[in-house]
Amino acid sequence: MLIGYARVSTADQDLAFQIDALTKAGCEKIFTDKASGAKSDRPGLADALQFVRGGDTLVIWKLDRLGRSIRGLIELAAGLSARKIDFRSLTDGFDTATPSGRLLFHILASVAEMERELVRERTIAGLAAVRAKGGSGGGRKLAMTPEKIDTARKLLAAGDKPAKIAKLLNVGVSTFYRHCPGGHRLSG
Template sequence: MLIGYARVSTADQDLTLQTDALAKAGCERVFTDKASGAKDDRPGLAEALAFARSGDCLVIWKLDRLGRSIQGLIALAADLSARKVDFRSLTDGFDTSTASGRLLFHVLAAVAEMERELNKERTIAGLAAARAKGGKGGGRKPALSPDKLDTARKLLAAGDKPAKVAKLLQVGLSTFYRHFPANERETAAQ
């Protein structure tokens, strides 16, 4: 029996592309998860693995849908092999029922992990470069610029209420209060 497994990382992502491909490949049963591949607790994968019997084939759309580390992927493949359950990836084009498919699986798992590590290194290097240029090195820009903060201080000193100042600066009241806690508002008003 062909058993499909599909996963997306967040609840707002759509599984349709994967589930359609699995159905087209002939999967009689498809299990799904909406969870990060780094998480060990994925109920859909656990169900798929428990459902699989000797002679079945676990089919996935792409290798990274199963996990994020070589160790995890190899351990899963070894477990499936010990249970005589084959493993196939539609996009990556391998099938562990063949010797060449097993070799390709190991090569692709290594490349996928290397790609994740390189991406992590590039991100860290980019953040360091941004910090070296005087930036924060990532994250959102502040809602209130130094000019707007100065304006807010002057308006508070003039006796304007926080809600009015926040509206004039076009920011939410909670954003305003984050920049001007109660003790700072009292100091500005004096």
């Protein structure tokens, strides 16, 4: 039996195109989700995986409809394989029911994993370069510099209100309190 799974990322997107493609491919039952591929909690996918049986094929329109993480896709494909369930992507052109489909899936997964590692290496190298130049090596710049904290404490001691000081320093009140705990007690 061919079991279809279709997903769109947001509620305002339409599943019709994917459902039509899955129906034309011969899917007898189709499960759907309107949720991000990064979310692990997708009821439609959970239902499809519970419904599909050994000898069936899980069919998707495109690989990215199943998930964003290569590791997750590989684990899912391995889990399906262990249950004797095949996996087919209509637009990516592979079907794990065939030896060439299994090979193609593993090659695509390996290339994607390599790209993720290259991005990670470039990120680490970039952070190291920033640190070598005296930077912090990532993250946002501090909203409350030591000079602003010193000014805030002086203004508090002079009797100014925290909200006024935060506005003057161009920071939020919560940022002010994070850097000047107890500021409300000092302002009277």
